[in-house]
Amino acid sequence: MSPYDTVAPAPVPAPVPVPAAAELRTRVWESVMELDEATTVATILRALDEGMGAEDVLLDVIASVQGRVGREWAANGITVAQEHAATAINDRAVAAVALHPSVRTEPTRGRITVACVDGEWHAMPARLLSEVLRIRGWRVDYLGAQVTAPHLVAHLHRTGPDAVALSGSLATRLPAAHATITACQAVGTPVLVGGAAFGPGGRYARLLGADAWAPDARAAADGLARGPLPQPRPGHQAIDDLPHLKDQEYTLVARSRPRLVRAVFKGLENTHPAMRAYTEAQREHTAEDLSHIIEFLAAALYTGDEDLFRGFLVWTAGVLEARRVPAATLLPALELLERELQDFPRATAILRAGAARLTRTPPTGTPR
Structure with a gap:
């Protein structure tokens, strides 16, 4: 056919409108919060069928919804059980994308x-x-x-x-x-x-x-x-x-974590007698919290970065405040831990810097 032919071309079907990522995120969030896996997956597959790119669905929708799940948990907007269920649904949504006909291609790279x-x-x-x-x-x-x-x-x-x-x-x-x-x-x-x-x-x-x-x-x-x-x-x-590891502080603190948890827990019981009436679940949660503090202290010692520990404390304070637990409850544990580690100059400096940051910085519920 020459450019001068007057035969009209076949009509091109109008493209099906693809929902914007923000709209799709809202739909997926709502179905995930209802723990409705079938609707979540169907919504994702419909977007792919209507022409939304698989990479956009994965990163601009599913990943974004999963990030919101984490933030809502930190802000006490959803329970741990809801967070786990939502994560499982999002994982199945990823699997659904991976199996969609538009995505399954032969590898062409390494x-x-x-x-x-x-x-x-x-x-x-x-x-x-x-x-x-x-x-x-x-x-x-x-x-x-x-x-x-x-x-x-x-x-x-x-x-x-x-x-x-x-x-x-x-x-x-x-x-x-x-x-x-x-x-x-x-x-x-x-x-x-x-x-x-x-x-x-x-x-x-x-x-x-x-x-x-x-x-x-x-x-x-x-x-x-x-x-x-x-x-x-x-x-x-x-x-x-990491030449600073030669001082052995990281190794000694990491290896001493169970002993340090027991010592700080006992010290808290002595200074806060009400802890002696804690239920077994409360005691376990307190011990887990103390273990996390020591783990992040060890990570800060490993990297030689006080900011790592300070950021963890500020985030933890935000989580506690969201659950109506005063962030100041962290300070006695830090003081007792510093006492236990008085012969470790880097560790005590990190603990003091963390406590100082905690007393002057409003807590935030956003994880670092």
Whole structure:
């Protein structure tokens, strides 16, 4: 047909309007809060059928809703049970996206292993990254939550991926992340890290010697698409990056955690006799809270960063205030812990700085 032919072209069907991400987030949030898995998945699949990109559904809708779930829990807007149920529904929504016909394509790029740091149970960020990478054409081995360094290295030997993408949400797992990064690099596999555990701007990613850091799944996929990660340094040793660990404070505090919990708990009972009437559940929750404080103190000692511990205290204060527990209840525990660690200058300095921040900073319910 020449440009001068006058035959009218066949009419093009009008495009079906795709709901905006904000509208879709609202729908999904409502069905997730009703614990209605069927409606949630149906809403997600309808958006895909109507032309919304799978990556946008994963990151702008499901991931956004999951982030709101966490914030609502911290603000005491939903219960732990609701948070767990919502996370399970969102996980199934991700699976539904992964199985949609528009998404299932043959890999055209290299191979990436995606795993969570040992001890890290928050697997959703890693799962989302895995699906985004598959959409972008990578062959992905998703290993899930809590992957130990030996198991990960054994997988690398067997499969030979181009890179490892390591996810971590809790800063308390940074020592384990460091060991995993070093183990992967020792077998010649570069490591990309991401997640809240690695701090604002990826400050701890650099400290722990990761080959690359990304703030989110899109940035991670974009970075991998630009080219291969730099090859690990030969002969790299983890301790070389953190000379402050030679004072042994991190090791001694981390190993003494059960004893420190018992000592601080007993001290709180002596100074606050009402604790002696706590139920078994209340005693367990108090011990867990004390254990978390010591874990974050140990992480701050490992990284040499007081801000890590201060940020944890401010976030914890916000969670307590949302539950109508005065944030000042943290101070006696910090004082008792400082007394127990009086021979540890870095630890006591971190505890004092944390207590000072707590007394002058309004609490916030937003996790760091």
